[in-house]
Amino acid sequence: DADVTQTPRNRITKTGKRIMLECSQTKGHDRMYWYRQDPGLGLRLIYYSFDVKDINKGEISDGYSVSRQAQAKFSLSLESAIPNQTALYFCATSGTVRYNEQFFGPGTRLTVL
Amino acid sequence: AQKVTQAQTEISVVEKEDVTLDCVYETRDTTYYLFWYKQPPSGELVFLIRRNSFDEQNEISGRYSWNFQKSTSSFNFTITASQVVDSAVYFCALTERSNAGNMLTFGGGTRLMVKP
Numbered sequence: 001d002a003d004v005t006q007t008p009r010n011r012i013t014k015t016g017k018r019i020m021l022e023c024s025q026t027k028g029h030d031r032m033y034w035y036r037q038d039p040g041l042g043l044r045l046i047y048y049s050f051d052v053k054d055i056n057k058g059e060i061s062d063g064y065s066v067s068r069q070a071q072a073k074f075s076l077s078l079e080s081a082i083p084n085q086t087a088l089y090f091c092a093t094s095g096t097v098r099y100n101e102q103f104f105g106p107g108t109r110l111t112v113l
Numbered sequence: 114a115q116k117v118t119q120a121q122t123e124i125s126v127v128e129k130e131d132v133t134l135d136c137v138y139e140t141r142d143t144t145y146y147l148f149w150y151k152q153p154p155s156g157e158l159v160f161l162i163r164r165n166s167f168d169e170q171n172e173i174s175g176r177y178s179w180n181f182q183k184s185t186s187s188f189n190f191t192i193t194a195s196q197v198v199d200s201a202v203y204f205c206a207l208t209e210r211s212n213a214g215n216m217l218t219f220g221g222g223t224r225l226m227v228k229p
Contacts, residue, residue, distance in 0.1 A: 031215075040122065042204055042219030043158075058216060090158065094215070102217060104150075104158040 003027045004105035006091050012111045019078040021108050023091030029103075030096055032074040034058075034066060037088040037107075046089075049074055081112040115140045117207050119220035126195050127228050134190045134223045136205030142166075144210035147181065147188045148217065152202040164188065195227045 004025045013019050023032065030051050035043040035058075045058030047066040055066060063085060067075045078085055091105040116139040126132045138147065149161040162172065164181050172179045176193045192199055202224045206217045 035217075040221045042117075042206075042221050043217070044219070045216045048216070088156065101148075101160070101163055103160065106157045109156075 004091060004093055004103055006089075006105040006108050008108060009106065010109045012113065013081055014113050015082055017081050017112075019081050019110065021076045021089055021091075021110070023074045023076070023105055025072050025091075025093045025103075025105075027093055027095070027103060028071075029093035030071065031094045032068065033092040033094075033102065034064075034074065034076045035090045035092065036060070036085075037090060043090060046076065078110075078112075081110075083112045086110060086112045115142075115145070115207050115209050115212070115218045117205050117218050117220035119203075119205055119223050121223045122221065123224045123226070125226045125228065128197060129194050131191060131193050132195050132225065132227075134192075134203050134205075134225065136188045136190065136220060138186050138188065138205070138207045140186075140207060140209055142209035142211050146208050146210075148206040148208075149179065149188075149190050150204045150206065152204065152222070154201070158204070161190075192225075195225075197227050197229055200225060200227045 007022045033048045034046040037043045044060050046064050047058050049055050049068045052068050065077045089108045092102040094102045118137045145166045147164045151159040151161055162179055169181050178191045180189045202222045204222045205220045208215050208217050
């Protein structure tokens with residue numbers, strides 16, 4: 001089984017809808033991250049969390065919110081989706097030791113019409 | 114502020130050719146970490162290597178090798194005797210030790226196409 005899983009893997013939605021992307025991990029890592037990937041721009045950090053009570057904004061947090069329900073679960077929400085949020089979204093985790101080695105989930109491809 | 118530039122957006126080679134993917138970075142920190150990730154057509158991100166700023170030794174892993182040069186702020190990746198399975202987008206990334214969130218800053222990626 002994969003160490004970092006994301007659901008759904010693909011989602012098509014309409015402008016204005018609320019969307020939640022979920023991430024679960026079995027690596028026992030404390031640190032979790034949400035990135036989005038756009039063509040030619042690489043990945044950019046949306047939010048990160050170092051533990052259940054610690055949530056921080058990343059480079060591009062506007063229009064997004066997150067919830068860390070448990071050590072193993074980190075959800076990303078788009079309260080009112082817009083077309084320029086169409087992208088590939090990745091969840092990642094890292095441990096406390098070798099903390100900067102991040103392990104990525106398989107990605108969620110989101111299309112907002 | 115940290116920045117990573119991958120000037121080559123696409124490279125096309127014929128199988129068995131050697132190919133080098135360039136990565137140039139900017140950082141004000143003296144302690145930082147560099148990474149390469151591979152993204153095959155299936156879309157997942159595969160970790161290839163992590164290098165810290167104090168270790169300038171080049172590394173070889175099978176057909177893969179990495180050349181880290183602090184003097185030119187570069188961390189280039191070479192694939193020797195390329196194979197079709199090497200076709201993917203490759204990302205170089207950087208994080209600074211002083212970065213509280215250990216945010217990875219990615220380059221824009223280089224799409225490598227290896228033709229049979």
